[in-house]
Amino acid sequence: MNTPSASILPQPKQGLFSKSFLGFLATQFLGAFNDNMFRWLVASYVMIEVQTLFGNGTGKYNSAVLSTGAILFTLPYIIFASYAGYLSDRFSKRAVTVWCKVAEIVIMAAGVVALWFGDIYLLMFVVMLMGTQSALFSPAKLGIIPELVPAEKISAANGVVGLTTIIAIVMGTTAGYALHAMIKEDRFATLWIPAVALMGAAIAGWLCSLLITQLSSANSSRTFPMNPFKETFRDLQLLAKDRPILRVSLGIAFFWTLATLAQMNIDSYAKELLKLEATEIGLLMALLSMGVGLGSILAGYWSGDRVELGIVPLGAMVMAICSILLCFTGESIFWTSTMLFLLGLGGGLFSVPLSSFLQHRSPPASLGSILAAGNFITFAGTIVISLIFPVMCITLQLSPKPIFLLAGLGTIPVALYVIFLIPSASIRFFVWLLSHTIYRVKVKGHENLPETGGALLVANHVSWLDGILLLMTSSRxxxxLAYADYVENKKVGWLARIFDVIPIKSDSGPKELLKSLKTANQAIKDGELVCIFAEGQITRTGQLQPFQRGMMRIVQGTGAPVVPIYLEGLWGSVFSYERGKFFWKMPRRWPYPISILFGKPLHDADNAEQVRQAVQELGVEAVEETGNKQRNLPQLFVRQCKRAKWKMKVTESSGTELTGGKLLSSVLLFKSLFSKGIFAADEKRIGVLLPPGVGGVIANTALAMMGKVAVNLNYTLSDDVMDFCIQEAGIQQVITSRKFLEKKPMNINTQFIYLEDLKEQISGIGKLIAATQAYVFPSFVVDFLHGLKSIQPEDLLTIIFTSGSTGNPKGVMLSHKNISSNIRAINQSVHISQKDVLLGVLPFFHSFGFTGTFWLAMGTEASAVYHYNPLDSRTVGKLSEKYQTTILFATPTFLRSYLKRCTPEQFATLELVILGAEKMPVEMAATFEEKFGIVPCEGYGTTELSPVVSVNIPASRCGDSHQSSMKLGTIGKPLPGIAVKIINPDSGEMLGIDQEGLLLVKGSNVMQGYLNQPEKTAELIVDGWYNTGDIAKIDNEGFVTITGRQSRFSKIGGEMVPHIRIEAELAKIVEDPDSDEPDILVAVTAVPHKTKGERIVVAHKPLKKPIEEILNDLAATGLPNLWLPSRDSFFEVSEIPVLGTGKLDLKQLKELALKQFGE
Structure with a gap:
């Protein structure tokens, strides 16, 4: 045996549709077609000649003829095994293929001559020559596949090759019988037909072989085997050294042995039991072959981008069952045909994974030798069965039925042995098969999983099924790693042992824990893949939990990469904690779509936070992909209204109350009116000037269903600023109501469309049509009638103008995907159900109101109660008590008012209070909990982020008090599918735990951009990351804390001084506990200073405390002296300037300060 020398030229691997692979496919198809056409033409001819020679009987010698033909065709595979392996390794497999096709032309010419003379011995000799050609071609034919296609396409390629081969066998067998039928009457007159067919197929195969791309030899230094038998013995030794490859080769040999037996037995079965003619026998052969073809394709499809050996036991069991049943089908052609087809199906499932494994795992330089040795074993088996078959038929006088029975019984131990050898692969595949009836799994980035060597896989943990899904999607x-309690559990422990799960004994002290980590570390050193769910528990909110720091010990000193993995879509499945429980719930969809993303390997990760960041960013990519396939907002609205058809869906303080059915009917009516001459087809942007309530819901939803862009205008702005927004957005018409304009008169340059006027145009027929769609038609019909499926994720849904706290309002363009991804993430985190009633007080021109109190209620099972004035605490309290609200979205300013004016009874049913837009004082949370029994949760977001980024979640909503999802003083953890990171504002370097820096956000919630401001958009969104302008830090549990805003810092004496921190302390000092007003009393800003750069100044309303006392109290808080304003830095104003959203008007505040201090 020569030492293999590597190929010099890189192999030009291409896809399944490349010219090279298609050329090879056609070449082997024509070769298999010609083989079988000639063999069965000769077999039919010889059987007739033998019957003539020995007398026309029942064909008792047919089995002997078939066995002889099979032996002659397969004997060269044994005799020339070493030469075939030599040719495949020593020369380019393309060259071997081309010259074998040339040899086929010569042999077919000899076959035509033999047919002319009608000499059965000469014909049998040509059959042997054909077998020799096939034997020499076989290793090159099998070995060329890994050189033409990438590793992940080997299974699919083998499936396609298997299918086309079977088609060729069917066509060749049928053609062989047909050609014999043509020439048996007058051989000399009709010989030109088989001559053209045989020579034509051979020449066409040679021409197709020329399409194969040039390939280099695998082992150019290999010498010619002078002693073929000794060389074959060495090849067999080489094969035997690799036990998995040896077992696979034996499996392939078993398949071909069984196939040979079935092929010979079918002929006897059809003639003796079913009394079929030769052409009809060809149809039975065709059914068997078609089954093999379909099984081959299924095996390739089920294998995906890997080699899946778990399919093999399924194929073996199908073969065993069908072979046994063929003994009991009687004379029924239907059941015989069915069983033969299924027998072939099982054969395809059995053989393709074995062939793929052999090609994938064998060393390229010795692949020819291994394949030649495999062929030796395979065809030794076929010769043995060819010798045994006539003994069974003639000597033992067994009919075809018991032969099939024996074949089936013999296959059962093979199937059991395969399961014994690869229990994990077998179980993995059977679970995959079952799960694919429940789930539809899409895998991306599988190429990032190392093909060889050790690696640590780190994934998020969403459900009980996560581990099994990863096992079944990996080709290795x-x-x-799992808790020892699960591994040692009697019910599932056996399964854990089969998959060699590493138990973690975290409760048994640090020594046992270190022992488990060392076991995992050694496994990676040994070249194994190890997977850990680093969160240590299944998420109860969908949010990514902190990673266990000790996990990095697993890869320490191994040099192995860490592969991040993200499982998306499992939230909401039966095995997740969605709806507050595991298992006992109906799945929302069938099959349930799941995505598994393998990220790029991390070769230099040195801490758990880096890995967690990679998994989090992978989650963004996963949600981005799945979001494109989710139902859009109008579709969600239709379905939620139909679910709440007879239940209150929306109401308001005026008393108007609509069920889901009535709401959908109303929206469809107004959509119809809007479409009839009010809004032109090219009028895309429509203004909406309505308070939060039923009218606002109907107008916004109808516009969304029309594919229009709703622009909710901020009615707290001046007419000039509102005109600026209208002009900026290109709005021609604004939907409003006369009642609203009576309360809030304004003079703006636009045309008003009044809801009251439209309502008068509604006809009885229109009501009937809308009601029929809302109450009778299924959701998909409504989708079709209104073209809802045509609305794309990237289509613009709304433009929301920012509050303009630092300048003119900017139009933020938000798409359907932006808003829908945000409400899905919120829903996933806080477990919204049909029992929830949302108290909506935020206006729809506010992003928090548009997403949180409008679309969140319309796109989920919750209902909503609206009131137009968030500061009307008494009415808000009464509505909450009347409708037993459970969720409230508000700002700290509004909550302060409710804290003072609402009674505990009015908020008794509240379960979730989320605050945004401003920093929530910790003292407010404590006071609110003391009065109402519920802790308000601070969240964070910006208009540009649709808006929610992160939120604290109380234990009552995450279902597990041990899983930390809330920490006062922070803005919580990022929502699922959203990634955050902290960078150095100057260098852009990513910062670590508890380091303050600039907060960047990435996810499907990031806006499309600023309206008419591409430069500003490009400045703030870089590589998908949005620069929030906020200064923040992330702790070791993943909670984010906002420490200030970049624009609200002053640089004094080289140090950054935060305005917000000073402002928060001053607010506590000057607060009047007896006051019933939620007004802001102080605000901090800065003005230029000649020597220090900037000077801190404080605007304040009339105060009860003197300035000196305030300064003393401020110094007592522990703030640095540099941060303390001087006595002359305070100035009184009548009102602190605020925007309609309750935020400080920083622009006006700055102007007041500059005017006061004149610097």
Whole structure:
């Protein structure tokens, strides 16, 4: 045996549709077609000649003829095995293929001559020559596949090759019988037909072989085997050294042995039991072959981008069952045909994974030798069965039925042995098969999983099914880490042992824990894949939990990469904690779509936070992909209204109350009116000037269903600023109501469309049509009638103008995907159900109101109660008590008012209070909990982020008090599918735990951009990351804390001084506990200073405390002296300037300060 020398030229691997692979496919198809056409033409001819020679009987010698033909065709595979392996390794497999096709032309010419003379011995000799050609071609034919296609396409390629081969066998067998039928009457007159067919197929195969791309030899230094038998013995030794490859080769040999037996037995079965003619026998052969073809394609499809050996036991069991049943089908052609087809199906499932494994795992330089040795074993088996078959038929006088029975019984131990050898792969595949009836799994980035060597896989943990899903999507075995309680459990422990799960004994002290980590570390050193769910528990909110720091010990000193993995879509499945429980719930969809993303390997990760960041960013990509396939907002609205058809869906303080059915009917009516001459087709942007309530819901939803862009205008702005927004957005018409304009008169340059006027145009027929769609038609019909499926995720849904706290309002363009991804993430985190009633007080021109109190209620099972004035605390309290509201979205300013004016009874049913837009004082949370029994949760977002980024979640909503999802003083953890990071504002370097820096956000919630301001958009969104302008830090549990805003810092004496921190302390000092007003009393800003750069100044309303006392109290808080304003830096104003949203008007505040201090 020569030492293999590597190929010099890189192999030009291409896809399944490349010219090279298609050329090879056609070449092997024509070769298999010609083989079988000639063999069965000769077999039919010889059987007739033998019957003539020995007398026309029942064909008792047919089995002997078939066995002889099979032996002659397969004997060269044994005799020339070493030469075939030599040719495949020593020369380019393309060259071997081309010259074998040339040899086929010569042999077919000899076959035509033999047919002319009608000499059965000469014909049998040509059959042997054809077998020799096939034997020499076989290793090159099998070995060329890994050189033409990438590794992840080998299974699919083998499936396609298997299918086309079977088609060729069917066509060749049928053609062989047909050609014999043509020439048996007058051989000399009709010989030109088989001559053209045989020579034509051979020449066409040679021409197709020329399409194969040039390939280099695998082992150019290999010498010619002078002693073929000794060389074959060495090849067999080489094969035997690799036990998995040896077992696979034996499996392939078993398949071909069984196939040979079935092929010979079918002929006897059809003639003796079913009394079929030769052409009809060809149809039975065709059914068997078609089954093999379909099984081959299924095996390739089920294998995906890997080699899946778990399919093999399924194929073996199908073969065993069908072979046994063929003994009991009687004379029924239907059941015989069915069983033969299924027998072939099982054969395809059995053989393709084995062939793929052999090609994938064998060393390229010795692949020819291994394949030649495999062929030796395979065809030794076929010769043995060819010798045994006539003995069974003639000597033992067994009919075809018991032969099939024996074949089936013999296959059962093979199937059991395969399961014994690869229990994990078998279980993995059977679970995959079952799960694919429940789930539809899409895998991306599988190429990032190392093909060889050790690696640590780190994934998020969403459900009980996560581990099994990873096992079944990997082409390599994975050793999972799991708590010892599960591994040692009697019910599932056996399964854990099969998959060689590494138990973690975290409760048994640090020594046992270190022992588990060392076991995992050694497994990686040994070249195994190890997977850990680093969160240590299944998420109860969908949010990514903190990673266990000790996990990095697993890869320490191994040099192995860490592969991040993100499982998306499992939230909401039966095995997740969605709806507050595991298992006992109906799945929302069938099959349930799941995505598994393998990220790029991390070769230099040195801490758990880096890995967690990679998993979090992978989650953004996963949600981005799945979001494009989710139902859009109008579709969600239709379905939620139909679910709440007879239940209150929306109401308001005026008393108007609509069920889901009535709301959908109303929206469809107004959509119809809007479409009839009010809004032109090219009028895309429509203004909306309505308070939060039923009218606002109907107008916004109808516009969304029309594919229009709703622009909710901020009615707290001046007419000039509102005109600026209208002109900026290109709005021609604004939907409003006369009642609203009576309360809030304004003079703006636009045309008003009044809801009251439209309502008068509604006809009885229109009501009937809308009601029929809302109450009778299924959701998909409504989708079709209104073209809802044509609305794309990237289509613009709304333009929301920012509050303009630092300048003119900017139009933020938000798409359907932006808003829908945000409400899905909120829903996933806080477990919204049909029992929830949302108290909506935020206006729809506010992003928090548009997403949180409008679309969140319309796109989920919750209902909503609206009131137009968030500061009307008494009415808000009464509505909450009347409708037993459970969720409230508000700002700290509004909450302060409710804290003072609402009674505990009015908020008794509240379960979730989320605050945004301003920093929530910790003292407010404590006071609110003391009065109402519920802790308000601070969240964070910006208009540009649709708006929610992160939120604290109380234990009552995450279902597990041990899983930390709330920490006062922070803005919570990022929502699922949203990634955050902290960078150095100057260098852009990513910062670590508890380091303050600039907060960047990435996700499907990031806006499309600023209206008419591409430069500003490009400045703030870089590579998908949005620069919030806020200064923040992330702790070791993943909670984010906002420490200030970049624009609200002053640089004094080289140090950054935060205005917000000073402002918060002053607010506590000057607060009047007896006051019933939620007004802001102080605000901090800065003005230029000649020597220090900037000077801190404080605007304040009339105060009860003197300035000196305030300064003393401020110094006592522990703030640095540099941060303390001087006595002359305070100035009194009548009102602190605020925007309609309750935020400080920083622009006006700055102007007041500059005017006061004149610097």
């Amino acid at each position: 075995p994975i050793r999972m």
